[in-house]
Amino acid sequence: MKTFNDIDLVQKQRLQPIAILFFSISYIRFLVPIAIYTVVNILDGSLNGLWLSLIVTISLVSIIGIGFLKWFRYQYYMMNHTIYVEQGVFVRKQSFISNDRIHSIDTSTNVLQKWCNVTQLQVETAGVGDKNANIVLHAITVEEAERIQQLLHKNMQNNGSHTVVDNEMKEEMNPITVSTNEKKNVSERSMTWSESLLHAATSSKVFIVIIVVVSFLYRVMDDFLSHTVFKWLNIEHLSTSVVVVLFIGLFVVLWMLASLFLLALEYKFTIKITDDALKVEKGLLERKKITIPLKSIQAIRISESVLQKIFGLVSIHVISTTYGEGGDSNESVASSYLFPALKKKEVLSFLKQFAPEYHDTNEWNRVEGKALRFFVVPYLIMSLVICMGIILFGPHIWKWFSVVIIPLFVLSSWLDYKHTGWKIENDQQLSLQRYNLLTKNKVLICKHKVQWNSMLQTPMQAKKQLASFRIAVTSNKKKKAFLLKHVDENVVQEMRGWLSKKGENN
């Protein structure tokens, strides 16, 4: 049975022909210089219809041609529980991922793909930060995606031929098995409408979107705007109050647009828990399905921005080897949500349901008073330097206005001092809390997930018997390190001792 299967599977397959279109679209960026050149010439009036149509035709033909070639050369097949992909127009490349190296298999469907009735399948390995370590099948039918998923999945946990046969039988009556499974073990939580709206309106990402849009407008459209819209508005003859109202109006409009964007991004966010994985689904334009194996979860982060605090909401993020955030900073990365917006009261029950290893906490061991200066002084000096720089060299209007940043920096460092805390729980979990960028961040780390730790101490800290402590866990971007600043030396020693004791789980 097995050999028969293998021969059957070795047939190389291409993606659905619609992939030509996707590949072509992905090459459109190469046309940007030509497009700019063309637009500039049209505006000059120095380009006639013949040339224009010629340019458009050649461009279209060439990108569709390249798209076609890429599709033609893009072949995949499965053999011995391994997925192979051959691709490349000029340079041929063959890559493969065997079942035991697979970390996750995700599907995602954007509007175009949904409309053409295809889906995108992505197979990822543990190869961190290495894009070549992943295989993407851009357009395959939904049934094909399920078939591949099942063929690879069953081998991810295979324990001999017995299970293989067993699974193959299951495969045939696939719909029934899945539905019973769901009844048995799945619990599910979706974002309600009010949660979605509040999330979209309060997320700090709104500001990022606004800044990106404004800087884009400023850079690209500056000339264009001053020639058209501003002329039309006759901006030089308007009174200041009208200009201010206009700017506020623009800001509100941008805010709403950014919120809509976020609303679409996290549309109908749903999280499900099965026996061994969390499944997240989200998105309006592009419906994303993400699988997070429970084993791959390294830590949980709970963040609460100033705006969220007003509405009593928090965001729950996950740090895992397959999904979520990484790097040294505590900033959030686009797709790290375990749940975007949750009432504070619900956190406890949410974690119990979806991440039972982790417990929320609100009682903290705080830093001592002698640490205050270590929090504040560096920021005070930094703000003074920035201020002096601006006053000496900056543009005229901002000169004295810049003094405002001194109290702001001091306030934010004081808030960090006020909120920094730690707690060791049940000999299993370490919780840390920090406050930066107007956001309170709580991190819950399981002891047996900690990879390494560092104690850091400057001579000034040593004089006051203070030290900082850094803990690192694995993440999909190699590492995620958490810093606990300016606590007592003894606390750091205690934590090092606690970490070196072997827990029951390891």
Next chain:
Amino acid sequence: MEQQQPMKKIDKKSVRKAALTASWFSFFITMIVCAALLVVSIRFDWPLWIFYMVTIASVLGFTFEIFIYTPQHYRNWRYGIFEDRMELVSGVFLRKVTTIPIHRIQHVDQKQGPISRRFGLTTITVATAAGSHEIPDLEEETAKELLEEIITIARLTNEDI
């Protein structure tokens, strides 16, 4: 149960060589920057005091690096391998004590740049799933012994599990 081996230093001979290596590098960089600045100053009629200031500052910085910072950096370095963990201590101003549990070590590498090879120095890299740590510029012999020691202990731990 755990025999406390003393933490090891990076040996003195190695320190001298490593400091020399580092000094070569920063010497070249300094020379290039100063020369470029001189050329630009003459070409565009910049005031020459900029060039003088930069040269003096970089010579001072260079001297500080070779005679004070780098030797102290290597003198402060300690590493120790124990039954259950590795400890790395480093830093001149900011002292850093890093603990890596033995069972977290994924692999150990040694690497040697062209300059280090001339001096017979090797850097050992200890990789975990959350990034790697380096023990810089060991004598080749020492590095080999250390490598074997880590591998032996790591293997023993793995057999335990």
